[in-house]
Amino acid sequence: MLTLWLITDNKPGHRSQLQGLAQALAARTAVEAHWIDAPTGRSALWQFISGRFPPGAGLPDPDLILVAGHRTHLAGLAARRARGGRLIALMRPSLPLACFDLCVIPEHDRPPARANVIATRGVLNTARPSAAREADRGLFLIGGPSKHHGWDTAGLLAQLDAILAASPGMRWTLTTSRRTPAEAESALLALRERGVDVRPVADTAPGWAMAQVARSAQAWVTEDSVSMVYESLTAGAATGLLAVPRQGETRITAGVAALQREGFVTAFADWQREGHLRAAPARLAEADRVAEAVLSRWPM
Numbered sequence: 516m517l518t519l520w521l522i523t524d525n526k527p528g529h530r531s532q533l534q535g536l537a538q539a540l541a542a543r544t545a546v547e548a549h550w551i552d553a554p555t556g557r558s559a560l561w562q563f564i565s566g567r568f569p570p571g572a573g574l575p576d577p578d579l580i581l582v583a584g585h586r587t588h589l590a591g592l593a594a595r596r597a598r599g600g601r602l603i604a605l606m607r608p609s610l611p612l613a614c615f616d617l618c619v620i621p622e623h624d625r626p627p628a629r630a631n632v633i634a635t636r637g638v639l640n641t642a643r644p645s646a647a648r649e650a651d652r653g654l655f656l657i658g659g660p661s662k663h664h665g666w667d668t669a670g671l672l673a674q675l676d677a678i679l680a681a682s683p684g685m686r687w688t689l690t691t692s693r694r695t696p697a698e699a700e701s702a703l704l705a706l707r708e709r710g711v712d713v714r715p716v717a718d719t720a721p722g723w724a725m726a727q728v729a730r731s732a733q734a735w736v737t738e739d740s741v742s743m744v745y746e747s748l749t750a751g752a753a754t755g756l757l758a759v760p761r762q763g764e765t766r767i768t769a770g771v772a773a774l775q776r777e778g779f780v781t782a783f784a785d786w787q788r789e790g791h792l793r794a795a796p797a798r799l800a801e802a803d804r805v806a807e808a809v810l811s812r813w814p815m
Contacts, residue, residue: 517815519548520577520594522587527721528638528742529583532605535639536581536619539806544815549574551594553582559589568597576600578815585609601813605639617812619805623770633808635801637745637770644751644798645729653685654731655711655757656724656747657703658740659694663767665760668699671737674757674783678735679709688712688731690724692740728752733792735783738771744780748799753792754780 517540521533537548551570554562562568570590571577577600582591588608595602601616607624608615612632619633620626626634655675660666679687689711691700700715707713714723725746728734734747735755747754756775761768774780779795786792 516545516547518575518578518600519546520551520571520574520580520600521548522551522553522580522582522590522594524553524584524586526584529587529605531641532583532639533581535641535802536603536605536805536809538641539639539802540579540809542803543806543810547575549577551590553584553587553590554593556586556589559593563589563593563596566596568594570594571598578813579603579809581605582608588614591615603809617809621770622773623766625766633805635805636774636799637748637801638742639802639805640725640742640746640749641802642725642728642746642749647730648732648751649686649730650732651685652731653682653687654727654734654752655687655689656728656734656736656740656743657689657691657695657699657757658737658743658759659692659696659699660759661694661739663762663765664739665762666696666699667760668696668702671699671757671759672702675703675706675735677787678755679706679711685733686710686712688714688727690714690719690727691716694739725750738768741767741771744771744774745799745801748774748779748795749801751798753794755786755792756780756782758783 523530576598580591580594580600580602583605588610591602603617604615605619607620612618617631622634626632728747728750731752733753735757736743737757737759781793
């Protein structure tokens with residue numbers, strides 16, 4: 516039995532990464548997983564100095580301690596010092612890489628070539644292909660402005676209009692994100708008149724969007740929503756990019772551009788020119804790949 520401690524700051528994206536790797540490990544070996552809320556900075560520092568980790572009291576000693584998010588790193592070090600186990604950081608940690616037994620870092624963060632580093636295509640996630648995928652079902656995943664992207668509601672609506680006009684046989688669902696501007700969400704609600712099942716993010720339960728991706732043959736994602744791009748590819752959906760203004764070239768936009776060059780995603784302009792949405796050359800399965808590497812490195 517592999518005992519996991521998953522130390523979380525409870526941010527949805529970070530929790531999804533931890534869960535993705537835990538699920539991939541559980542698909543390969545018997546796992547007992549324990550979720551632990553990360554203590555605050557001063558508490559974590561005191562726990563590390565004292566060699567005690569009260570949040571783990573009553574739990575079996577961990578074989579693996581998984582952390583994701585800056586607030587969890589010192590807590591993970593305290594847990595390992597107090598109770599043993601291997602410490603795995605998901606995403607580039609804020610502390611030196613040598614502090615961790617393994618660091619799982621997205622390629623766009625330019626990880627160094629080190630024995631304790633695994634580079635991944637995007638961050639890990641919980642997406643999986645589904646036998647319930649329907650060839651006539653499509654999904655629009657709408658994000659919002661970020662530090663890497665601006666926003667253009669009129670331009671977005673024009674792209675959606677072109678896709679809807681070209682796919683009269685598709686059943687479309689659309690959902691928004693917490694970053695979607697209110698005026699954009701109001702404009703998107705009007706697509707219900709064209710038969711689109713519009714579900715604002717506030718009206719959806721946790722995990723709902725992931726379930727829709729698994730059921731959809733194709734998904735169009737605004738290019739600012741990088742996590743959803745990788746989740747769509749991991750679920751095995753043909754993935755298109757809805758263009759939004761870029762705030763210069765960054766490591767994030769460079770990562771998405773690489774996916775486009777290698778044929779994993781189809782940009783809207785390419786779809787207009789070619790007339791179809793390309794299937795990816797392979798499904799991304801990074802959580803599975805990392806899980807296999809972990810079990811190969813430390814047979815348990």
